[in-house]
Amino acid sequence: xxxxxxxPRVLSGAQVAHNDLWNLLERAADGVWLWxxxxxxxxxxxxxxxxxxxxxxxxADAPTLMGITHPDDRVRHESIVQASYSAGGRYxxxxxxxxxxxxxxxxxAWAIWHARPGHKPHSMLGIVRDVSERVATRDQLEASExxxxxxxxxxxxxxxxxxxxxxxxxxxxxxxRFAGTDLQSFIGVTARELMNLETAEAxxxxxxxxxxxxxxxxxxxxxxxxxxxxDRQIWDTKFPIRxxxxxxxxxxxxxxxxxxxxxxxxxxxxxxxxxxxLMASGVAHDFNNLLxxxxxxxxLAMQHVPGEHAxxxxxxxxxxxxxSALCRQLLAIGGRAETDTGRQSIDLADLxxxxxxxxxxxxxxxxxxxxxxxxxxxxxxxxxDQLRQVLVNLVLNAKQxxxxxxxxxxxxxxxxxxxxxxxxxxxxxxxxxxxxxxGVFISVExxxxxxxxxxxxxxxxxxYTDSELGHGLGLATVFGVVKAVRGAIRVQSEDGVGTRFDVxxxxxxxxESDAALxxxxxxxxxxxxxxxRILVIDDHEGIVAIVTTWLExxxxxxxxxxxxxxxxxxxxxxxxxxxxxxxDVSMPxxxxxxxxxxxxxxxxxxxxxxxxxxxxxxMKTGDDPRVWFLQKxxxxxxxxxxxxxxxxxxxxxxxQSDPELQQAVxxxxxx
Numbered sequence: 001x002x003x004x005x006x007x008p009r010v011l012s013g014a015q016v017a018h019n020d021l022w023n024l025l026e027r028a029a030d031g032v033w034l035w036x037x038x039x040x041x042x043x044x045x046x047x048x049x050x051x052x053x054x055x056x057x058x059x060a061d062a063p064t065l066m067g068i069t070h071p072d073d074r075v076r077h078e079s080i081v082q083a084s085y086s087a088g089g090r091y092x093x094x095x096x097x098x099x100x101x102x103x104x105x106x107x108x109a110w111a112i113w114h115a116r117p118g119h120k121p122h123s124m125l126g127i128v129r130d131v132s133e134r135v136a137t138r139d140q141l142e143a144s145e146x147x148x149x150x151x152x153x154x155x156x157x158x159x160x161x162x163x164x165x166x167x168x169x170x171x172x173x174x175x176x177r178f179a180g181t182d183l184q185s186f187i188g189v190t191a192r193e194l195m196n197l198e199t200a201e202a203x204x205x206x207x208x209x210x211x212x213x214x215x216x217x218x219x220x221x222x223x224x225x226x227x228x229x230x231d232r233q234i235w236d237t238k239f240p241i242r243x244x245x246x247x248x249x250x251x252x253x254x255x256x257x258x259x260x261x262x263x264x265x266x267x268x269x270x271x272x273x274x275x276x277x278l279m280a281s282g283v284a285h286d287f288n289n290l291l292x293x294x295x296x297x298x299x300l301a302m303q304h305v306p307g308e309h310a311x312x313x314x315x316x317x318x319x320x321x322x323x324s325a326l327c328r329q330l331l332a333i334g335g336r337a338e339t340d341t342g343r344q345s346i347d348l349a350d351l352x353x354x355x356x357x358x359x360x361x362x363x364x365x366x367x368x369x370x371x372x373x374x375x376x377x378x379x380x381x382x383x384x385d386q387l388r389q390v391l392v393n394l395v396l397n398a399k400q401x402x403x404x405x406x407x408x409x410x411x412x413x414x415x416x417x418x419x420x421x422x423x424x425x426x427x428x429x430x431x432x433x434x435x436x437x438x439g440v441f442i443s444v445e446x447x448x449x450x451x452x453x454x455x456x457x458x459x460x461x462x463x464y465t466d467s468e469l470g471h472g473l474g475l476a477t478v479f480g481v482v483k484a485v486r487g488a489i490r491v492q493s494e495d496g497v498g499t500r501f502d503v504x505x506x507x508x509x510x511x512e513s514d515a516a517l518x519x520x521x522x523x524x525x526x527x528x529x530x531x532x533r534i535l536v537i538d539d540h541e542g543i544v545a546i547v548t549t550w551l552e553x554x555x556x557x558x559x560x561x562x563x564x565x566x567x568x569x570x571x572x573x574x575x576x577x578x579x580x581x582x583x584d585v586s587m588p589x590x591x592x593x594x595x596x597x598x599x600x601x602x603x604x605x606x607x608x609x610x611x612x613x614x615x616x617x618x619m620k621t622g623d624d625p626r627v628w629f630l631q632k633x634x635x636x637x638x639x640x641x642x643x644x645x646x647x648x649x650x651x652x653x654x655x656q657s658d659p660e661l662q663q664a665v666x667x668x669x670x671x
Contacts, residue, residue, distance in 0.1 A: 031128040033111075038122050051107070051130055053100035062100070070096035070104060088113055088121055094131065106135040158236075158254035164247060166190045166207045178223055178234060178254055199223065203236070210238035211250045220257075232258040288324070288613035289540045292633035295320040296546030299636055300553075324633055345508060346387065348378040348440055352412050355391050367399055367408050374413035378440045381508045386481045393474035394444035394501050401448035401499060411443040417504055420488050427456060429479065430488035430504075438507045439487075445500040451493040459491070478503070530647030531579040536560040537567040537595060538584040538611075547582065550636045554643075564590040568598045575602035580646060582639075585612035596627065607646035609639075625649075 031048025035041070042065060049059055052068065066074050073095040084091040091111040096104050111126025152159045158175035160168055167190050168175075176186035179194040191200035202221060210217035216239045222231035235257045241249040298316045305313060352373060360369050380387075391410070398408045417439035421432045451459060460479040482489045482503055493499040534556050538544050544560045551558045559578070561567035564587045571581070581599055585592035592610045599606055604626075611630040628642045 029129075033124075033126055033128065035124040035126075036122070037124070048128055051105065051128070052097060053103075058100065063098075068097050070098060072096070085113065085121060088115055091124065091126060094135075104132075105130055106132040158234075158252075160252050160254075161241065162190075162207060162211075162250040162252070164211070164249065166204050166250070169249070175254065178256075195223075206236070206238055207250050207252075211240050211248050214240055232256055233261040288632045289543055291320045291323050293540075293542035293546060295633050295635070296543070296550070300546070300549060303553075320633065343381055343383050346380055346382060346384050348380060348387070348412055348442065348505075349373050351384060351388060352391065352410060352442070355388050356410065359392065359395050362396070363399055363408065366404055367402055367406060369395075370407050370409040372409060372411040372413075376414045377507070378412055378414065379508055380440055380485075380505045382485050382505065386484075387505075390478050390481050390503060391442065391444070393478050394442075394503075397474050397501075398444050398446035398448065398499070401450075402446045403448060406447040409443075409445045411441075411445070413441060414507065415439045415441040415504055417488070417506065420490075420504060427491045427493075428488065429460070429482070429490075431483050431486045432488050432504070432506070433486055436486075436506055440505050440507045442503045442505075443500055445498060447498040450495040450497055451491070451499055452495055456491060456493065530650065531556065531643060533557045533559070533578050534643075535567065535571070535578040535581045537564055537582070537587070537592075538562065539564065539587045540584070543584070547639070550639060554640060564588070564595065568595060571595070571598045571602065575599060575606065578606070580607040580609065580643065582609045582611065585610050596624070600624075605650065607643075607650070609642055609646070 029047065031051050032045035033048055034043045036043075044059070046056070049056065052062075054062055062068060066078065069077050077093055077095045080093045081091065091113065092109070094106065094108045097107055099105055107128045108131045109126055109128045111124045113121035114123045114125065115121040152172045155172065156174070158178045159170075159172045160175040161170035163169050168187050171183060171186050173183055176183040179186055179191070181194055186194070191203045194200070195203070199221065203219060206217050206219040216237060219236040219238065221234060221236075223234045233256070234254050236252060236254040238250055238252045241251045243249055295317055298313045298320070302310055302313045352371070356369055356371055363369055395408060395410070402408060417432055417436040420428070420430050421434055421436050422430070460475050478501075479489065482505075485505055487506070488504040490502040490504070491499065492502070534551050536544055536547050536551070536558055537560070538547070539562050541562055544562055548558045548560050559570075561570070564583075567583075568590045571578075575598075581595065583592045583595040590598075592612065596608050596610070599608055607626050607628065608624075609628045609630060611632055611634065613632045626646070628646060630638060630642060
């Protein structure tokens with residue numbers, strides 16, 4: 001067969017054996033063709049000719065059959081014709097043809113071959129139909145399906161459709177992955193074939209509820225994905241769908257909310273610890289005021305009690321010092337214990353070695369202490385006493401958790417903190433700054449019984465302990481100190497194997513100057529030079545009485561107020577009458593910072609001494625050089641030292657105030 005040179009002619013009744021058949025073909029909407037292979041003649045019906053935009057006259061000038069076929073379809077179409085001819089069966093094809101005006105029309109052609117028994121086909125009779133509209137609709141549907149598929153394949157969620165039997169009839173790659181399989185295996189099966197029976201039944205129950213309940217249903221549950229060692233939380237929203245014939249189907253969207261679930265859990269822990277910390281700080285503040293009254297009266301009494309009875313008072317003072325240390329632990333729990341006060345550059349390697357010598361005495365031979373200290377620089381800026389307390393608490397906690405004759409390891413080295421910034425995990429608490437980089441880690445590891453998953457969320461709660469020997473403040477104190485220095489703490493534990501605590505702290509260069517507050521030795525508490533009139537403000541009557549008595553015994557004139565609003569009013573009109581002001585920080589109405597602002601409105605150089613159980617108050621006073629801070633409970637010697645320092649460093653009195661300093665403190669607000 002030579003299709004390349006085959007040209008069509010108009011089919012007429014002469015080529016059709018029966019008139020009735022010809023009449024039928026003339027009336028048919030479809031085009032008809034007849035191909036006589038032996039004579040190499042191709043005839044088209046008038047409808048076929050019209051379909052391609054030719055007339056009977058112009059058809060003679062039309063191209064060959066292959067020339068009328070669209071160039072992109074010629075090879076395929078010819079191969080279909082040749083294959084059907086060789087087989088002697090039916091011919092069926094869908095292809096594009098070129099109209100007389102050059103436009104394209106999609107046609108669907110169907111034909112049968114005629115052959116004498118034992119011979120090759122000698123003719124073909126077929127029909128052709130214009131299917132351009134159907135093909136355009138199909139192309140639109142395919143394009144829509146392609147866009148639909150592309151969209152849902154890129155959606156960062158599991159998307160699926162199920163039939164009434166809960167079999168998957170559509171799904172994307174994420175949906176298949178959630179089911180623990182590939183997309184090919186996902187389609188056509190139910191959850192029962194893909195998941196454990198308990199999870200599958202829960203999912204199918206939710207499917208049926210949504211499908212027949214006509215409402216959206218949300219299922220939240222655990223799924224173990226391939227390669228994971230723990231369950232992930234999946235939020236699955238299901239909604240009913242009706243097919244074109246009214247059949248029930250189900251659509252669904254599943255989202256992995258494991259990280260969100262973990263973030264919410266961590267937020268709950270943080271809020272709980274924050275609440276407990278605030279309560280602990282409040283208790284410490286009030287307790288400090290009581291300790292101040294006890295210690296202050298004991299110190300006054302020692303000046304009048306005979307020597308043989310002074311030992312009792314010394315015992316009282318020692319007890320108040322121990323109680324004050326407990327208050328500092330409570331303040332650390334609240335994250336209010338670490339400030340510039342007492343901070344300095346510390347080589348943690350030296351601190352760990354020094355602390356280890358004392359810890360070995362406590363651990364004795366029952367728990368050998370192993371040190372792994374890096375030779376790299378491990379300098380940080382912090383309060384050494386508090387970091388020493390962190391180390392001691394972690395080691396003692398390890399001792400209580402360890403079996404006899406098992407070692408405890410302390411490790412120290414450098415760490416890159418950038419990977420921990422903003423990190424959220426069940427075993428990680430971080431307060432690192434966004435630009436945190438170089439850091440130091442201290443690790444304490446034991447070979448004890450470990451911490452179970454149901455308890456690891458509570459180990460930093462104050463007074464929570466599972467040890468008969470513990471009091472529940474050790475890890476809470478560690479938590480508060482790490483929070484205050486804007487570090488991070490991580491817990492890694494396995495039941496029956498042991499626990500490791502890692503504390504991360506930003507590192508500083510060794511050359512940075514210490515910020516430690518130098519405490520001078522108290523001078524003779526009999527005199528204060530350069531001052532005479534002192535204003536004392538504190539809402540606690542016992543403290544006002546103690547401080548007033550102390551100052552009067554130093555020979556000073558004292559005016560005192562327990563109402564801070566009245567004191568502020570007096571300062572606005574009579575500030576010049578006082579050489580110095582001593583004020584509590586936390587008071588109702590007007591706080592200590594409000595008192596400071598009131599003083600600065602009148603006098604930029606007047607000494608102001610702020611006292612508080614919260615030593616972070618000093619951070620809020622800015623760079624005012626004429627402000628001193630006393631940590632409650634303080635002693636008579638400490639007060640007298642600060643007063644003498646204020647008097648000795650007073651600027652020369654030239655009758656002028658420093659306007660820049662006044663402007664700097666004008667914005668200091670109330671607390």
